Amino acid sequence: MAEPQRKKWSENYPRWFDWVIGEAEVYDYGRYPVKGMGVWMPYGFQLRKKIIGLMREILDRLGHEEVLFPLLIPEDLLRRESEHVKGFEAEVYWVTHGGRRPLDVKLALRPTSETSITYMETFWIKSYKQLPKKYYQVVSIFRYETKATRPMIRLREVTTFKEAHTVHSNFEDAERQVLEAVEAYKEFFDRLAIPYVISRRPEWDKFAGALYTIAFDTVMPDGRKLQIGTVHNLGQNFTKAFDFRIQLADESLDHPWQTSYGISDRVVATVISLHGDDRGLVLPPNVAPIQVVIVPIPAKDEEDMKLVKELVEQVRRALETAGIRVKVDEREEMRPGAKFYYWELRGVPVRIEIGAKEAREGVLTIHRRDTLEKRTIPAENVVVEVRRLFDEIYQNLYERAWKYLRERIKRTADLEEAKEWVENRRGVVEVPWCGREECALKLEEELGAEAMGTPWPFEKAEGEVCPVCGRKAITWMRYSKSY
Amino acid sequence: MAEPQRKKWSENYPRWFDWVIGEAEVYDYGRYPVKGMGVWMPYGFQLRKKIIGLMREILDRLGHEEVLFPLLIPEDLLRRESEHVKGFEAEVYWVTHGGRRPLDVKLALRPTSETSITYMETFWIKSYKQLPKKYYQVVSIFRYETKATRPMIRLREVTTFKEAHTVHSNFEDAERQVLEAVEAYKEFFDRLAIPYVISRRPEWDKFAGALYTIAFDTVMPDGRKLQIGTVHNLGQNFTKAFDFRIQLADESLDHPWQTSYGISDRVVATVISLHGDDRGLVLPPNVAPIQVVIVPIPAKDEEDMKLVKELVEQVRRALETAGIRVKVDEREEMRPGAKFYYWELRGVPVRIEIGAKEAREGVLTIHRRDTLEKRTIPAENVVVEVRRLFDEIYQNLYERAWKYLRERIKRTADLEEAKEWVENRRGVVEVPWCGREECALKLEEELGAEAMGTPWPFEKAEGEVCPVCGRKAITWMRYSKSY
Numbered sequence: 001m002a003e004p005q006r007k008k009w010s011e012n013y014p015r016w017f018d019w020v021i022g023e024a025e026v027y028d029y030g031r032y033p034v035k036g037m038g039v040w041m042p043y044g045f046q047l048r049k050k051i052i053g054l055m056r057e058i059l060d061r062l063g064h065e066e067v068l069f070p071l072l073i074p075e076d077l078l079r080r081e082s083e084h085v086k087g088f089e090a091e092v093y094w095v096t097h098g099g100r101r102p103l104d105v106k107l108a109l110r111p112t113s114e115t116s117i118t119y120m121e122t123f124w125i126k127s128y129k130q131l132p133k134k135y136y137q138v139v140s141i142f143r144y145e146t147k148a149t150r151p152m153i154r155l156r157e158v159t160t161f162k163e164a165h166t167v168h169s170n171f172e173d174a175e176r177q178v179l180e181a182v183e184a185y186k187e188f189f190d191r192l193a194i195p196y197v198i199s200r201r202p203e204w205d206k207f208a209g210a211l212y213t214i215a216f217d218t219v220m221p222d223g224r225k226l227q228i229g230t231v232h233n234l235g236q237n238f239t240k241a242f243d244f245r246i247q248l249a250d251e252s253l254d255h256p257w258q259t260s261y262g263i264s265d266r267v268v269a270t271v272i273s274l275h276g277d278d279r280g281l282v283l284p285p286n287v288a289p290i291q292v293v294i295v296p297i298p299a300k301d302e303e304d305m306k307l308v309k310e311l312v313e314q315v316r317r318a319l320e321t322a323g324i325r326v327k328v329d330e331r332e333e334m335r336p337g338a339k340f341y342y343w344e345l346r347g348v349p350v351r352i353e354i355g356a357k358e359a360r361e362g363v364l365t366i367h368r369r370d371t372l373e374k375r376t377i378p379a380e381n382v383v384v385e386v387r388r389l390f391d392e393i394y395q396n397l398y399e400r401a402w403k404y405l406r407e408r409i410k411r412t413a414d415l416e417e418a419k420e421w422v423e424n425r426r427g428v429v430e431v432p433w434c435g436r437e438e439c440a441l442k443l444e445e446e447l448g449a450e451a452m453g454t455p456w457p458f459e460k461a462e463g464e465v466c467p468v469c470g471r472k473a474i475t476w477m478r479y480s481k482s483y
Numbered sequence: 484m485a486e487p488q489r490k491k492w493s494e495n496y497p498r499w500f501d502w503v504i505g506e507a508e509v510y511d512y513g514r515y516p517v518k519g520m521g522v523w524m525p526y527g528f529q530l531r532k533k534i535i536g537l538m539r540e541i542l543d544r545l546g547h548e549e550v551l552f553p554l555l556i557p558e559d560l561l562r563r564e565s566e567h568v569k570g571f572e573a574e575v576y577w578v579t580h581g582g583r584r585p586l587d588v589k590l591a592l593r594p595t596s597e598t599s600i601t602y603m604e605t606f607w608i609k610s611y612k613q614l615p616k617k618y619y620q621v622v623s624i625f626r627y628e629t630k631a632t633r634p635m636i637r638l639r640e641v642t643t644f645k646e647a648h649t650v651h652s653n654f655e656d657a658e659r660q661v662l663e664a665v666e667a668y669k670e671f672f673d674r675l676a677i678p679y680v681i682s683r684r685p686e687w688d689k690f691a692g693a694l695y696t697i698a699f700d701t702v703m704p705d706g707r708k709l710q711i712g713t714v715h716n717l718g719q720n721f722t723k724a725f726d727f728r729i730q731l732a733d734e735s736l737d738h739p740w741q742t743s744y745g746i747s748d749r750v751v752a753t754v755i756s757l758h759g760d761d762r763g764l765v766l767p768p769n770v771a772p773i774q775v776v777i778v779p780i781p782a783k784d785e786e787d788m789k790l791v792k793e794l795v796e797q798v799r800r801a802l803e804t805a806g807i808r809v810k811v812d813e814r815e816e817m818r819p820g821a822k823f824y825y826w827e828l829r830g831v832p833v834r835i836e837i838g839a840k841e842a843r844e845g846v847l848t849i850h851r852r853d854t855l856e857k858r859t860i861p862a863e864n865v866v867v868e869v870r871r872l873f874d875e876i877y878q879n880l881y882e883r884a885w886k887y888l889r890e891r892i893k894r895t896a897d898l899e900e901a902k903e904w905v906e907n908r909r910g911v912v913e914v915p916w917c918g919r920e921e922c923a924l925k926l927e928e929e930l931g932a933e934a935m936g937t938p939w940p941f942e943k944a945e946g947e948v949c950p951v952c953g954r955k956a957i958t959w960m961r962y963s964k965s966y
Contacts (some may be wrong), residue, residue: 031606032599033557034590039603042548044616049549053940065525066532070640071554071592071623074516090582095592097577098627107517109554116515120522123514135525140554144581156581157553285955 004277004370004400013221013328014150017273021151024281024346026272029151036156043346046289048102048160048268052138054191054287054303055162055263058184064134064164069116071140072107077096077115081241084114087208091143093105093156107287109142114209114238114260117165128169131246131256132177136164153226153483160265165254169248174233175259178214181231181261183454185216187230188263190230190325193284193398194218194270195405196228197428199453199478204437209236212236212454216442219408220273222293224454228270231261244248267393274401275370281347282370285390291325292386293343297355306346307359308378315382316366322383342408344369349393370396411476413444418479421451428480430455432464432473439475487760487853487883489704496852497633500756504634507764507829509755519632519639526829529772531643531720532901535621537674537770538746539647541667547647549619552599554623555590560598564724567597570691574627576639597692597721597743599786600648605727611652614659614729614739619647630685636709636966643748645678650722650739652731657716657740661697664714664744665939668699672711674765676881677701677753678888679711679784680911682936682961687920690743694718700963702891703756706908708935710747717741758853759885764830765853767880774808775828775869779818780838790842794952798835798847798865805866817965827852827946833869833875853879894959898929898950901962905932911963913938915947915956921953923960 009016026044040048052062056066057196072095078126079085079297093109096102102107110116117135125133141161145154164181168174182198189196198214205231206213216229238244238253246256275282285291296312299305312328319326327348329339343351353365364382367374370393377385408427418429429447438449454475464473492499504510509527514835523632539549555578562568576592579585593599600618608616624644628637647664651657665681672679679699679736689696692714699712721727722738729739758765777796782788793887795811810831812822819836826834836848847865850857853876860868895901901912911929916923916937922932929948937958 028603028606032553032603033560033852034553036556037553037555039553040551045549045551048551066528067525068523068531068642070515070517070520070642071625072517072520072640077516092582093578093590094580096579099575099629101627107576115640120511120515123511124524133843142554144584157555157900159551159553446576474818 004282005279005372006277007099008278009221009276013273016276016278018151018223020272020276020280020345025049026281027151034156036154038151038157040157042290043289044268047271047287048265048281050287051192051268051271052160052162055188056138058188059125059134059136059164062134062180067135067137068139069113069120071110073113073116075106075108076118076375078108080115081209081238083237084209084358086227088112089141091145093142093144109358110139111141111143112161112260112262113137113139113163114234114258115164115242118238118242118244118258121167122242124254125167125244125246127247127251131167132173133170134164134177135166135168138160138162138447148483153267155265158264161262163262164260166259168258169246171235171255171257174235174259177259178231178233179397182214183257184288185229185231185261185263189216189325190398191284191286192271193394194228194267194269194274194399194459195402197405197409197452197478198456198458200458201230201453202437202440202451202477205451205453207232209234209237211237215453216276217428217452217480218270218274219405219427219480220483223408223427223481225428225450225482226266226270227482228266229261232259233268234258234260274404275397275441276347280345283347284394285349285393288347288349289325290327290343290346290348291390292319292327292350292352293339293348294326294328294354295336295339295343295351296328298360299356301356304356304359308354308356311354311359311362311379315354315379318382319386323386324383324386326379346469351391352382368393413464413467419447422447422479422481425481428452428478430476432461432466432477433477434466434469434471435474435476436469436471438467442468443477443479447479448481450482451482452478454478487765488762488855489760491761492704496756499704499759499761500752500838501634503755503763503828509764510634517639519628519637521638523642525884526772527751530754530766533770533772534675534751534754536644536857537645538671539621541671542617542619542647545617545663545667548630550618550620552593552596552620553604554593556593556596556599558589558591560602561591563598564692564721566720567692570594571626572686574629576625576627579807586895588869593622593746593892594626594642594823595623595685595743596620596622596646597648597717597741600726601721601725601727601741604650604892605725608650608727608739609727609731610730614650614652615656617660618649619645621645625674633966635748638748641747643751643818644745644884645747646745646746647743652725652729652739654718654740657718657742660742661714661716664742665697667712668712668744668746672699673752673881674767674769675750676877676884677711677750677757678885680888680892680935680961681939683939684713684936685923685934685960686800688934690715692717692720694720698936699755700911700935701757702910702963703753703860703885703966704890706891706910706964708911708933708965709749709753710965711753712744712746715742717743735853749927758880759830763828765879765880766830766832768832769877771812771830771832772808773826773829773831775810775833775835776807776831777812777835777837778819778822778826779810779811782839782842784839785843787839791837791839793864794842794845795837796860798837801866805870807866807869817822833872835865848893851876880886896947896950902930905962905964908964911935911961913959913961914957915944916960917949918957919949919952919956922949925935925951926960929964931964933965935961935963935965937961
């Protein structure tokens with residue numbers, strides 16, 4: 001399989017990313033006059049919609065119910081769970097005025113919705129018989145980030161926050177739900193051909209208010225780690241804080257157990273970043289807003305042109321009937337070469353060129369975006385060939401993205417090697433760990449990297465010692481430069 | 484056609500509405516601890532989604548492109564068009580703090596998006612060749628209402644605001660767009676079987692910043708008028724305020740023309756209110772989250788029960804294959820009668836009952852929600868019969884809703900009659916009007932009703948005189964008690 005052309009992509013990834021989201025009309029960033037907030041443009045909106053659609057399909061199939069909660073959370077509600085508010089209060093936007101009047105109670109723009117959802121669950125859920133209950137919503141969340149903002153990656157308005165919230169009668173069922181959520185996210189990322197590392201976040205970096213947090217991370221083209229999904233076992237922390245009790249099977253009353261899990265705009269950023277190349281986007285066929293573009297090649301001869309038009313129409317109809325998202329680029333003012341460039345930039349997986357030669361011979365020139373390879377196929381086979389090509393493109397994206405990630409994970413007990421690895425932004429390094437926070441924090445400093453957490457599921461570090469304190473290592477701690 | 488049972492519905496409509504949205508699990512209102520904000524529950528969310536889907540289908544077909552703009556609008560952007568800000572500033576929510584820090588610039592929660600969209604259009608649109616351009620988004624908007632809030636009808640967070648924004652090279656094309664928008668909304672409301680009156684809002688009640696506003700109103704079960712859609716010709720007001728210029732065909736630079744048009748959560752409220760009855764929701768089949776519910780009737784005989792299960796499964800499969808949204812209610816702890824009640828409350832258009840008798844004879848008992856009529860059909864005809872029933876239900880809802888509205892519009896030059904009409908909350912009254920604001924305002928006071936505007940398209944009031952000043956009447960002015 002041909003390797004993609006990735007000079008600009010690899011040498012200056014952040015700049016490439018800014019270029020591609022602007023040029024391909026995905027997301028307008030940096031011109032809207034509020035820092036950390038951008039605009040989803042029509043093409044980007046459709047890509048985002050397809051990706052959210054995939055998430056909805058998976059969650060709905062697993063019995064989640066979609067809801068929509070208010071954006072504004074009154075201050076006292078947000079403060080109910082003390083660890084939670086500590087984690088968020090530095091970055092909450094506050095509404096203080098309605099019209100010219102100061103409000104009696106300050107209202108937070110939701111940074112996440114555990115508090116408002118738990119509050120309403122106290123009215124809705126009374127008995128273990130209603131459980132498990134799984135809600136989700138897709139909403140904007142707001143965080144007054146003090147770190148440098150990045151389009152789709154570190155925003156002050158995260159416009160695509162899918163947050164799921166579940167309720168369970170006991171700890172074991174919440175644990176089962178964590179596993180279900182992890183499997184759901186694996187399927188989601190797999191179908192987007194996005195590779196991931198799953199870690200249990202260290203105690204000091206878990207979600208504010210959770211018992212523990214499982215995180216999905218990936219490595220971006222510049223070797224930095226990006227968190228792309230999290231799953232939290234919330235225990236009874238919120239149900240106790242809201243005194244949310246239900247009747248159990250033995251007729252006693254108790255606080256139920258909860259989990260929550262989320263993904264964000266970052267998924268779209270990752271699809272763009274991991275699969276793209278110097279020519280622009282390379283989209284997996286299942287989420288490409290346009291899956292096939294047909295470019296008619298003008299013929300001088302009138303009779304030829306008629307044949308071209310007929311074949312174009314025939315191919316378009318065949319693909320549409322098969323449920324494939326197809327577009328014919330008939331713009332007259334633009335030359336074929338410019339159209340090729342235009343659709344390659346936008347990552348359309350398959351291009352079909354039809355000129356006089358093709359029309360006369362009843363064949364098509366078919367071009368795949370990922371490898372830029374071209375070949376000729378009989379026109380009557382177009383649906384089968386395009387479907388086969390979609391599979392091949394997906395397989396190729398999946399394999400090359402996973403290969404990229406695997407090459408960026410290094411397991412070593414040698415601190416020099418570990419340091420060199422993260423310093424050169426080569427990705428994630430795994431170092432033996434004794435389990436003590438102080439050792440991990442010390443190593444964070446020494447490596448100039450962030451402790452991402454330990455492998456999930458748990459892995460023993462047999463025969464290894466903690467390079468900081470020399471004690472027996474229990475497991476591995478992952479470190480990386482991170483977004 | 485049987486008339487619906489509507490005692491509770493007609494005698495105390497507001498209470499009926501609160502009851503039905505709660506009992507049918509559409510929208511939880513009044514318990515969320517911020518006034519004027521409620522929660523879309525799973526069933527209501529699906530209904531809302533289907534209704535938005537219908538709107539999207541129509542707008543997409545007409546060449547609108549969906550986008551997503553930030554929620555927060557900086558104060559100076561909102562203030563750029565002076566009439567616009569005057570119209571909204573009393574009811575804008577302001578974000579003043581990020582974390583513990585006061586913000587440099589106050590940020591408004593969008594009350595509508597003309598300002599932010601026009602601002603970005605200045606970057607995106609440079610030439611008449613790109614026009615017309617039609618954008619839309621479906622977002623939450625916020626208005627600090629001082630009037631009494633009502634669920635879905637007068638909210639402080641309007642969660643389902645579909646706002647379209649278009650750009651044109653000249654006045655005529657903007658006028659053409661107004662017509663297109665009106666036709667689009669007609670189709671939308673027609674497909675929801677919602678009747679409407681179209682008025683040109685009086686000068687003093689047009690959208691803040693518009694040249695003029697065309698409004699769709701309907702009459703609710705209590706005789707009050709509800710605005711359900713508006714279309715604005717914005718002229719060059721915003722493009723001038725933002726100094727947004729484009730190149731025209733003659734190479735000169737000029738400010739383009741704009742329109743905008745919106746619908747909101749109120750559409751869902753209207754579908755619920757106009758079609759419902761004392762038993763609950765009555766949903767038009769095209770937007771019902773569940774179109775057919777199958778209730779198996781338990782049989783004592785084991786052999787019979789096996790036959791019932793087989794027929795249930797066969798019917799479910801046939802309907803699903805035909806693309807019909809079907810649910811089998813297999814709950815064991817609930818009796819058939821309770822299930823009937825449960826699904827009637829939720830407005831499922833068609834119920835199919837299958838017991839031992841039906842299973843043995845290969846027939847189905849089929850029940851329609853709108854008229855509560857039951858009949859028996861051969862099981863093998865189920866798809867055809869259900870589809871026919873959908874058509875009949877839609878026709879019935881459409882006709883009875885339009886009949887209701889037509890009976891609530893009175894044209895009269897007699898002020899006593901007009902007064903009696905609105906006082907008894909019988910709907911809309913049309914009175915001859917000379918065209919002078921002072922006469923309309925005086926009549927508003929006298930009638931205790933609001934001037935809704937004049938008929939659109941324009942209608943002459945031949946030979947009539949203004950009942951206030953005695954001058955020759957130009958057209959009719961509509962008055963009503965309104966939400």
